Amino acid sequence: MATTTAGQRREQAKRDYDAFLAGCPTRELLSTLTDKWVALLIPALAGGPQRHSELARRIAGVSQKMLTQTLRTMERDGLLTRTVTTSVPARVDYQLTPLGHDLFPVMVAIKTWAETHMDRVFQARTQFDTRT
Amino acid sequence: MATTTAGQRREQAKRDYDAFLAGCPTRELLSTLTDKWVALLIPALAGGPQRHSELARRIAGVSQKMLTQTLRTMERDGLLTRTVTTSVPARVDYQLTPLGHDLFPVMVAIKTWAETHMDRVFQARTQFDTRT
DNA sequence: CAGCATCCTCGGAGATACTG
DNA sequence: CAGTATCTCCGAGGATGCTG
Numbered sequence: 573m574a575t576t577t578a579g580q581r582r583e584q585a586k587r588d589y590d591a592f593l594a595g596c597p598t599r600e601l602l603s604t605l606t607d608k609w610v611a612l613l614i615p616a617l618a619g620g621p622q623r624h625s626e627l628a629r630r631i632a633g634v635s636q637k638m639l640t641q642t643l644r645t646m647e648r649d650g651l652l653t654r655t656v657t658t659s660v661p662a663r664v665d666y667q668l669t670p671l672g673h674d675l676f677p678v679m680v681a682i683k684t685w686a687e688t689h690m691d692r693v694f695q696a697r698t699q700f701d702t703r704t
Numbered sequence: 705m706a707t708t709t710a711g712q713r714r715e716q717a718k719r720d721y722d723a724f725l726a727g728c729p730t731r732e733l734l735s736t737l738t739d740k741w742v743a744l745l746i747p748a749l750a751g752g753p754q755r756h757s758e759l760a761r762r763i764a765g766v767s768q769k770m771l772t773q774t775l776r777t778m779e780r781d782g783l784l785t786r787t788v789t790t791s792v793p794a795r796v797d798y799q800l801t802p803l804g805h806d807l808f809p810v811m812v813a814i815k816t817w818a819e820t821h822m823d824r825v826f827q828a829r830t831q832f833d834t835r836t
Numbered sequence: 837c838a839g840c841a842t843c844c845t846c847g848g849a850g851a852t853a854c855t856g
Numbered sequence: 857c858a859g860t861a862t863c864t865c866c867g868a869g870g871a872t873g874c875t876g
Contacts, residue, residue: 589819591744594765598818599740601825605814606738608731612723624858633726635850640859650828661857662856671824678813682737685810686730687721692803693733696782756838767870772839793837794876 604649605675609634609642614672614679617652621667651675736781737807741766741774746804746811749784753799783807 591598604610612631616622622630628639643666646652651672657663668676723730736742744763748754754762760771775798778784783804789795800808 589822591815591818592748592763597826598815598822599765601818601822602743602815603740605818606740606743608735608738611734611738616724631724633731636859637851638849641849648829648832649825650832656858659857660856662859664858671821671828674821675817678810678817681810681813683723683730683734685807686723686733686737689803689806690721690730690733693781694729696803697780700780700782768839769871770869773869788838790876791837792876794839796838 601649604645607642609638610646611679611682613642613646614651614668614675615683617666617668618673618676618680621655621665624664624666627666646672733781736777739774741770742778743811743814745774745778746783746800746807747815749798749800750805750808750812753787753797756796756798759798778804 589598590596591602593599609631612634613627616627616630624639624643627643628634628636631639643652643654647654647666650669652666652668655665655667657665721730722728723734725731741763744766745759748759748762756771756775759775760766760768763771775784775786779786779798782801784801785799787797787799789797
Protein backbone atom coordinates (compact mmCIF):
# COMPACT_ATOMS: atom_id res chain seq x y z
CA MET A 573 0.00 0.00 0.00
CA ALA A 574 1.01 3.59 -0.49
CA THR A 575 2.19 5.06 2.74
CA THR A 576 2.76 8.62 1.61
CA THR A 577 0.07 11.23 1.11
CA ALA A 578 0.16 14.01 -1.46
CA GLY A 579 0.96 16.41 1.34
CA GLN A 580 3.88 14.32 2.48
CA ARG A 581 5.23 14.12 -1.04
CA ARG A 582 5.04 17.88 -1.31
CA GLU A 583 6.95 18.16 1.91
CA GLN A 584 9.50 15.76 0.53
CA ALA A 585 9.87 17.86 -2.61
CA LYS A 586 10.42 20.98 -0.59
CA ARG A 587 13.16 19.24 1.33
CA ASP A 588 14.89 17.92 -1.78
CA TYR A 589 14.74 21.02 -3.92
CA ASP A 590 16.10 24.43 -3.01
CA ALA A 591 16.21 27.22 -5.57
CA PHE A 592 18.87 28.97 -3.50
CA LEU A 593 21.33 26.30 -4.61
CA ALA A 594 23.08 26.89 -7.92
CA GLY A 595 22.95 23.31 -9.17
CA CYS A 596 19.32 22.70 -8.26
CA PRO A 597 17.09 22.03 -11.27
CA THR A 598 14.49 24.34 -9.80
CA ARG A 599 16.80 27.20 -10.62
CA GLU A 600 16.24 26.53 -14.31
CA LEU A 601 12.50 26.02 -13.81
CA LEU A 602 12.45 29.33 -11.98
CA SER A 603 13.99 30.94 -15.05
CA THR A 604 11.11 29.66 -17.13
CA LEU A 605 8.46 30.79 -14.66
CA THR A 606 10.00 34.23 -14.27
CA ASP A 607 9.44 35.06 -17.90
CA LYS A 608 7.53 38.13 -18.98
CA TRP A 609 5.53 36.25 -21.60
CA VAL A 610 4.65 33.40 -19.26
CA ALA A 611 3.35 35.92 -16.77
CA LEU A 612 1.05 37.29 -19.47
CA LEU A 613 0.14 34.01 -21.18
CA ILE A 614 -1.17 32.28 -18.08
CA PRO A 615 -3.69 35.01 -17.30
CA ALA A 616 -4.57 35.28 -20.98
CA LEU A 617 -5.36 31.57 -21.14
CA ALA A 618 -7.20 31.38 -17.84
CA GLY A 619 -10.55 32.13 -19.46
CA GLY A 620 -10.39 29.11 -21.72
CA PRO A 621 -8.68 27.82 -24.88
CA GLN A 622 -7.21 30.44 -27.18
CA ARG A 623 -5.90 30.29 -30.69
CA HIS A 624 -2.40 31.38 -31.64
CA SER A 625 -3.66 34.48 -33.40
CA GLU A 626 -5.96 35.38 -30.52
CA LEU A 627 -3.07 35.27 -28.11
CA ALA A 628 -0.91 37.34 -30.44
CA ARG A 629 -3.58 40.01 -30.52
CA ARG A 630 -4.27 39.87 -26.80
CA ILE A 631 -0.64 40.15 -25.81
CA ALA A 632 0.35 43.18 -27.79
CA GLY A 633 3.94 43.47 -28.95
CA VAL A 634 4.91 39.82 -28.69
CA SER A 635 6.66 38.59 -31.81
CA GLN A 636 5.38 35.52 -33.57
CA LYS A 637 8.63 33.78 -32.82
CA MET A 638 8.61 34.47 -29.08
CA LEU A 639 4.97 33.46 -28.81
CA THR A 640 5.51 30.09 -30.47
CA GLN A 641 8.73 29.54 -28.56
CA THR A 642 7.21 30.35 -25.17
CA LEU A 643 4.12 28.26 -25.85
CA ARG A 644 6.32 25.34 -26.84
CA THR A 645 8.32 25.55 -23.63
CA MET A 646 5.16 25.75 -21.56
CA GLU A 647 3.71 22.77 -23.40
CA ARG A 648 6.84 20.77 -22.73
CA ASP A 649 6.71 21.63 -19.04
CA GLY A 650 3.11 20.44 -18.90
CA LEU A 651 1.57 23.87 -18.31
CA LEU A 652 -0.66 23.77 -21.37
CA THR A 653 -1.85 21.52 -24.19
CA ARG A 654 -1.66 22.20 -27.89
CA THR A 655 -4.52 20.95 -30.03
CA VAL A 656 -4.29 20.99 -33.81
CA THR A 657 -7.43 20.97 -35.89
CA THR A 658 -6.49 19.95 -39.41
CA SER A 659 -8.35 22.17 -41.80
CA VAL A 660 -7.64 24.90 -44.29
CA PRO A 661 -6.42 27.12 -42.90
CA ALA A 662 -5.03 25.22 -39.93
CA ARG A 663 -6.35 25.91 -36.44
CA VAL A 664 -4.40 25.45 -33.22
CA ASP A 665 -5.82 25.88 -29.74
CA TYR A 666 -3.86 26.26 -26.54
CA GLN A 667 -5.38 25.38 -23.20
CA LEU A 668 -4.05 25.40 -19.67
CA THR A 669 -3.60 22.03 -17.98
CA PRO A 670 -4.53 21.66 -14.30
CA LEU A 671 -0.84 22.18 -13.58
CA GLY A 672 -0.79 25.38 -15.59
CA HIS A 673 -4.00 26.55 -14.05
CA ASP A 674 -2.44 25.99 -10.65
CA LEU A 675 0.00 28.72 -11.59
CA PHE A 676 -2.72 31.21 -12.44
CA PRO A 677 -3.12 32.84 -9.00
CA VAL A 678 0.61 33.43 -8.79
CA MET A 679 0.97 34.92 -12.25
CA VAL A 680 -2.07 37.12 -12.05
CA ALA A 681 -0.75 38.34 -8.71
CA ILE A 682 2.46 39.61 -10.32
CA LYS A 683 0.63 41.23 -13.20
CA THR A 684 -1.85 42.88 -10.86
CA TRP A 685 0.90 43.98 -8.49
CA ALA A 686 2.65 45.78 -11.34
CA GLU A 687 -0.54 47.49 -12.45
CA THR A 688 -1.50 48.44 -8.92
CA HIS A 689 1.85 49.77 -7.72
CA MET A 690 3.10 51.37 -10.91
CA ASP A 691 2.54 54.88 -9.57
CA ARG A 692 4.37 54.16 -6.32
CA VAL A 693 7.32 52.77 -8.26
CA PHE A 694 7.37 55.90 -10.42
CA GLN A 695 7.56 58.01 -7.27
CA ALA A 696 10.43 55.94 -5.94
CA ARG A 697 12.32 56.25 -9.22
CA THR A 698 11.93 60.01 -9.34
CA GLN A 699 13.16 60.29 -5.79
CA PHE A 700 16.10 58.02 -6.53
CA ASP A 701 17.06 59.84 -9.70
CA THR A 702 16.90 63.31 -8.14
CA ARG A 703 18.79 62.45 -4.97
CA THR A 704 21.82 64.60 -4.28
CA MET B 705 -11.29 67.21 1.27
CA ALA B 706 -9.99 64.04 -0.27
CA THR B 707 -12.80 62.14 -1.88
CA THR B 708 -10.92 59.04 -2.95
CA THR B 709 -9.97 56.16 -0.70
CA ALA B 710 -6.89 54.02 -1.10
CA GLY B 711 -9.11 51.29 -2.49
CA GLN B 712 -10.54 53.61 -5.09
CA ARG B 713 -7.10 54.73 -6.13
CA ARG B 714 -6.08 51.13 -6.57
CA GLU B 715 -9.12 50.59 -8.73
CA GLN B 716 -8.16 53.66 -10.71
CA ALA B 717 -4.66 52.30 -11.23
CA LYS B 718 -6.02 48.99 -12.46
CA ARG B 719 -8.15 50.82 -14.99
CA ASP B 720 -5.34 53.02 -16.23
CA TYR B 721 -2.63 50.38 -16.48
CA ASP B 722 -2.84 47.18 -18.47
CA ALA B 723 0.19 44.96 -18.92
CA PHE B 724 -1.43 43.38 -21.97
CA LEU B 725 -0.77 46.62 -23.84
CA ALA B 726 2.61 46.99 -25.47
CA GLY B 727 3.18 50.65 -24.63
CA CYS B 728 2.09 50.39 -21.01
CA PRO B 729 4.85 51.16 -18.51
CA THR B 730 3.75 48.17 -16.45
CA ARG B 731 5.17 45.99 -19.20
CA GLU B 732 8.62 47.20 -18.30
CA LEU B 733 7.96 46.89 -14.56
CA LEU B 734 6.79 43.35 -15.21
CA SER B 735 10.15 42.65 -16.84
CA THR B 736 11.86 43.72 -13.65
CA LEU B 737 9.59 41.68 -11.41
CA THR B 738 9.89 38.57 -13.56
CA ASP B 739 13.61 38.34 -12.94
CA LYS B 740 15.16 35.21 -11.55
CA TRP B 741 17.33 37.11 -9.09
CA VAL B 742 14.50 39.29 -7.84
CA ALA B 743 12.48 36.15 -7.17
CA LEU B 744 15.34 34.89 -5.00
CA LEU B 745 16.38 38.20 -3.41
CA ILE B 746 12.98 39.06 -2.00
CA PRO B 747 12.64 35.80 -0.07
CA ALA B 748 16.30 36.04 0.96
CA LEU B 749 15.75 39.50 2.43
CA ALA B 750 12.42 38.75 4.05
CA GLY B 751 14.05 37.68 7.31
CA GLY B 752 15.73 41.02 7.83
CA PRO B 753 18.63 43.16 6.58
CA GLN B 754 21.41 41.33 4.80
CA ARG B 755 24.88 42.32 3.76
CA HIS B 756 26.07 42.13 0.17
CA SER B 757 28.35 39.19 0.96
CA GLU B 758 25.63 37.38 2.88
CA LEU B 759 23.32 37.60 -0.09
CA ALA B 760 26.04 36.42 -2.44
CA ARG B 761 26.54 33.36 -0.29
CA ARG B 762 22.86 32.67 0.18
CA ILE B 763 22.04 32.94 -3.49
CA ALA B 764 24.59 30.54 -4.89
CA GLY B 765 25.87 31.17 -8.38
CA VAL B 766 24.96 34.83 -8.69
CA SER B 767 27.83 36.91 -10.02
CA GLN B 768 28.97 40.00 -8.16
CA LYS B 769 27.94 42.13 -11.09
CA MET B 770 24.41 40.78 -11.34
CA LEU B 771 23.90 40.99 -7.60
CA THR B 772 24.89 44.65 -7.43
CA GLN B 773 22.98 45.46 -10.59
CA THR B 774 19.77 43.76 -9.44
CA LEU B 775 19.97 45.31 -5.98
CA ARG B 776 20.44 48.74 -7.55
CA THR B 777 17.38 48.35 -9.75
CA MET B 778 15.32 47.17 -6.81
CA GLU B 779 16.54 50.10 -4.75
CA ARG B 780 15.57 52.50 -7.51
CA ASP B 781 12.12 50.98 -7.74
CA GLY B 782 11.65 51.42 -4.01
CA LEU B 783 11.69 47.73 -3.15
CA LEU B 784 14.62 47.96 -0.78
CA THR B 785 16.94 50.40 0.97
CA ARG B 786 20.71 50.43 0.88
CA THR B 787 22.50 51.48 4.04
CA VAL B 788 26.21 52.17 4.03
CA THR B 789 28.18 51.95 7.26
CA THR B 790 31.46 53.75 6.73
CA SER B 791 34.13 51.69 8.33
CA VAL B 792 37.11 49.64 7.29
CA PRO B 793 36.22 47.48 5.62
CA ALA B 794 32.98 49.03 4.39
CA ARG B 795 29.66 47.49 5.34
CA VAL B 796 26.48 47.72 3.31
CA ASP B 797 23.09 46.43 4.41
CA TYR B 798 20.08 45.86 2.23
CA GLN B 799 16.60 45.84 3.68
CA LEU B 800 13.16 45.44 2.17
CA THR B 801 10.89 48.47 2.22
CA PRO B 802 7.17 48.00 2.97
CA LEU B 803 6.66 48.07 -0.78
CA GLY B 804 9.23 45.34 -1.29
CA HIS B 805 7.85 43.33 1.58
CA ASP B 806 4.46 43.55 -0.07
CA LEU B 807 5.95 41.56 -2.89
CA PHE B 808 7.17 38.80 -0.62
CA PRO B 809 4.09 36.53 -0.73
CA VAL B 810 4.10 36.62 -4.52
CA MET B 811 7.79 35.89 -4.92
CA VAL B 812 7.93 33.15 -2.35
CA ALA B 813 4.92 31.60 -4.08
CA ILE B 814 6.82 31.28 -7.35
CA LYS B 815 9.90 29.88 -5.67
CA THR B 816 7.84 27.40 -3.67
CA TRP B 817 5.81 26.43 -6.72
CA ALA B 818 8.99 25.54 -8.58
CA GLU B 819 10.31 23.48 -5.68
CA THR B 820 6.99 21.75 -5.14
CA HIS B 821 6.15 20.88 -8.73
CA MET B 822 9.63 20.14 -10.07
CA ASP B 823 8.93 16.40 -10.23
CA ARG B 824 5.68 16.85 -12.11
CA VAL B 825 7.40 19.10 -14.62
CA PHE B 826 10.12 16.48 -15.10
CA GLN B 827 7.43 13.92 -15.85
CA ALA B 828 5.81 16.21 -18.40
CA ARG B 829 9.14 16.85 -20.09
CA THR B 830 9.95 13.17 -20.38
CA GLN B 831 6.55 12.49 -21.85
CA PHE B 832 6.91 15.38 -24.30
CA ASP B 833 10.40 14.37 -25.38
CA THR B 834 9.53 10.70 -25.93
CA ARG B 835 6.32 11.29 -27.84
CA THR B 836 6.11 9.65 -31.23
C1' DC C 837 34.11 44.33 1.89
C1' DA C 838 31.53 46.64 -1.62
C1' DG C 839 31.44 48.06 -6.11
C1' DC C 840 32.98 50.32 -10.50
C1' DA C 841 35.30 49.97 -15.15
C1' DT C 842 36.68 47.38 -18.98
C1' DC C 843 36.74 43.85 -22.17
C1' DC C 844 34.67 40.06 -24.55
C1' DT C 845 31.50 36.58 -25.89
C1' DC C 846 27.44 33.99 -26.52
C1' DG C 847 22.80 33.62 -27.48
C1' DG C 848 18.25 35.97 -27.05
C1' DA C 849 15.26 38.00 -30.02
C1' DG C 850 13.71 40.71 -34.20
C1' DA C 851 13.02 40.68 -39.35
C1' DT C 852 12.16 38.33 -43.41
C1' DA C 853 10.87 34.75 -46.42
C1' DC C 854 9.01 30.26 -47.24
C1' DT C 855 5.90 25.71 -46.33
C1' DG C 856 1.73 22.84 -45.00
C1' DC D 857 -3.41 30.53 -40.06
C1' DA D 858 0.41 28.29 -37.71
C1' DG D 859 4.94 27.30 -37.92
C1' DT D 860 9.93 26.71 -39.45
C1' DA D 861 14.32 28.38 -41.18
C1' DT D 862 17.91 31.69 -41.81
C1' DC D 863 20.36 35.77 -41.04
C1' DT D 864 21.58 39.39 -38.21
C1' DC D 865 22.57 42.19 -34.29
C1' DC D 866 22.51 44.09 -29.90
C1' DG D 867 23.14 43.66 -25.19
C1' DA D 868 22.87 40.68 -21.07
C1' DG D 869 26.10 38.90 -18.36
C1' DG D 870 30.71 36.57 -17.02
C1' DA D 871 35.82 37.43 -15.99
C1' DT D 872 39.29 40.24 -14.43
C1' DG D 873 41.61 43.97 -12.25
C1' DC D 874 41.47 48.34 -9.61
C1' DT D 875 39.61 51.79 -5.82
C1' DG D 876 37.58 53.64 -1.33
